Amino acid sequence: MSALLEAQSVSMTTSGAILVDAVSLQIGAGEMVAIVGPNGAGKSTLLRMLSGDLRPSRGTIRLRQRDLSAYGPRELAQHRAMLSQHVNVSFPFTVEEIVSMGAGESPRAVTRALVAAALDEVALAHFRFRQLPTLSGGEQQRAHFARVLVQLACGEALHGPGLLLLDEPTSSLDLRHQIDLVETARRRAARGTAVIAILHDLNLAMRFADRILLLHRGRLAVDGDRAAAMQADMLRKVFEIDATIGHTGGGVPFLLPQTMRPADKAT
Secondary structure, three states: OOOOEEEEEEEEEEOOEEEEEEEEEEEOOOOEEEEEOOOOOOHHHHHHHHHOOOOOOEEEEEEOOEEHHHOOHHHHHOOEEEEOOOOOOOOOOEHHHHHHHHHOOOOHHHHHHHHHHHHHHOOOHHHOOOEHHHOOHHHHHHHHHHHHHHHHHHHHHHHOOOEEEEEOOOOOOOHHHHHHHHHHHHHHHHOOOEEEEEOOOHHHHHHHOOEEEEEEOOEEEEEEOHHHHOOHHHHHHHHOEEEEEEEOOOOOEEEEEEEEOOOOOOO
């Protein structure tokens, strides 16, 4: 089966700095993939290239066997939906209005049903008429997630399973809503959606994803299962920490950070 999304030796260079360096990967329909790595590793830059928001300095990205740059904005929105790390809304739109924006030009009856379902899924139905700026940061994040779910549903109704990209989606959420969000993403993957999420919490990434992309200084250090990413020597090299690694009853690895290592001296 061909990959839904494929990147071949993609790099991003700006002002002489290499942000992403020759990364190649394939993502299939129904995969749940977490991108992890320390600050400055190139995670958000890579995700923005995979979404089509940034064009690589070098390399190619193909979505459904077609060059990503060949898609127009409206067409691309029907094939992939992305929740950005920071979404600022200053106008007094209601939560319902924000979520409805994900439906684009879909018929009103269809939009109403999708918006209601998405608000229920993120537990914001009781806030549908609240103005978005009056909500907490975490509540606003959940509203934008609902908007992205509506966009994804509209696109998948036309083209089949699509691509869901999430840039640090749990950064402003409490523990309960972090789990709710990743479980929602898992349900989408079970229906065939390819899900890629940047996560800083390694334990959450282990719960969320069966496949881990570990970035280190712009390069892909690991592309494998949980066990491949959760190795003491790899954690020491990439995150500069020592950690105790354990496993849940279901075999999912988790870590307890122990000490910080000083950064390696430049050579």
